[in-house]
Amino acid sequence: MQINIQKQIKHKKYTVVDLFSGCGGLSYGFELTNKFEIKLAIDHDKKALETLKFNKPSISIFHEDIRNINPESIIEKYGSIDLVIGGPPCQGFSIAGKREFKDDRNNLFLEFIRFVKYLRPKMFVLENVTGFTNLYKGKAKELFKEKMNILGYHVQDKILLASDYGVPQIRKRVFFIGNIYGKNFIYPEVKLKEKDYITCEMAISDLPSLINEVGYEGMNYPTNPESEYQKLMRHNSELIYNHIATKHSPKIIETIKLVPEGGNYKNLPLELQKTRNFNIAWTRYHSKKPSNTIDTGHRHYFHYKYNRVPTVREHARLQSFPDSFRFMGNKTNQNRQVGNAVPPLLAKALAESIYNFL
Numbered sequence: 001m002q003i004n005i006q007k008q009i010k011h012k013k014y015t016v017v018d019l020f021s022g023c024g025g026l027s028y029g030f031e032l033t034n035k036f037e038i039k040l041a042i043d044h045d046k047k048a049l050e051t052l053k054f055n056k057p058s059i060s061i062f063h064e065d066i067r068n069i070n071p072e073s074i075i076e077k078y079g080s081i082d083l084v085i086g087g088p089p090c091q092g093f094s095i096a097g098k099r100e101f102k103d104d105r106n107n108l109f110l111e112f113i114r115f116v117k118y119l120r121p122k123m124f125v126l127e128n129v130t131g132f133t134n135l136y137k138g139k140a141k142e143l144f145k146e147k148m149n150i151l152g153y154h155v156q157d158k159i160l161l162a163s164d165y166g167v168p169q170i171r172k173r174v175f176f177i178g179n180i181y182g183k184n185f186i187y188p189e190v191k192l193k194e195k196d197y198i199t200c201e202m203a204i205s206d207l208p209s210l211i212n213e214v215g216y217e218g219m220n221y222p223t224n225p226e227s228e229y230q231k232l233m234r235h236n237s238e239l240i241y242n243h244i245a246t247k248h249s250p251k252i253i254e255t256i257k258l259v260p261e262g263g264n265y266k267n268l269p270l271e272l273q274k275t276r277n278f279n280i281a282w283t284r285y286h287s288k289k290p291s292n293t294i295d296t297g298h299r300h301y302f303h304y305k306y307n308r309v310p311t312v313r314e315h316a317r318l319q320s321f322p323d324s325f326r327f328m329g330n331k332t333n334q335n336r337q338v339g340n341a342v343p344p345l346l347a348k349a350l351a352e353s354i355y356n357f358l
Helices: 002-010 025-032 046-055 071-078 109-119 130-134 139-150 200-204 228-233 250-257 312-318 331-340 344-357
Strands: 014-019 036-043 060-063 083-086 123-129 154-161 172-179
Touching: 014 025, 014 071, 014 109, 025 036, 025 083, 025 344, 036 046, 036 071, 046 060, 046 331, 071 109, 083 109, 109 123, 109 139, 123 130, 123 344, 130 139, 130 154, 130 172, 139 154, 139 172, 172 344, 200 228, 200 312, 312 331
Parallel strands: 014 036, 014 083, 036 060, 083 123
Antiparallel strands: 123 172, 154 172
């Protein structure tokens, strides 16, 4: 009888609420472990939630400004919650005086704290840009941790590099992990050394080139998978979606042609450098390296081989979204969703460590 009880505990799925969920990269990574059940996802981006609902219809979604939601209603509907996860935007983040956050319209970190206070999860995960750790000379980070300590949580933070976990992208993000047990959480071990990183070519070389064509939804794969990563991304997918080329003017195409693989605006003639002279402008990916950090736009980076910006599907591959995961809305909506997401393979590695801890 004891053995059966232990088996039940071992295979228990922990319940999760995802705040500021976007299209669900963080949630999707947790679900890939088959050890967590996402009960509810909340976001103000309607198209991102449509994407999440399309891919994960079992998840309840709530399209609302989080400041208008009473977290007690979540407990009434879903019962106790084991884990609260999310990545609140830090634009407009501010501190009033020495020991308080300034509660302005843009300060959504307060909402994350409010939900943790009322839901009382066993653990929480807060993801953000690395710059948050240095905001106000580190005061913002320390104040966040202090407020969570007051609520009874032991809090740690660590910057993780996505390419260390099988994501073909140089993307650093900080992950705050809090638990009610007062014990140190062990972050996931690095899975790949730099020499073994998944490269852009290994990630996207099997997708249609789109030379002399724009593409269409439901394209066939032109080749068999050319890497183990491509096999993983093509699992359960028979056709290609979200792989539509951007139409460039002849002048833009001629400018892109001048940028060598791995180069940027500094490789252009001086008169062209002035058109976009910031550090990531006119950057061409390198086939033998992971990509730069994917952002919410799509006109700063170019394919390592073809003279165009990457498609939504190519950037989704570089974020480790499988081809079976489809994005809703127009191309601007889709690029924003991909760029804002936590790479699912990184989220999966973190989720495995959290499950082991629990």
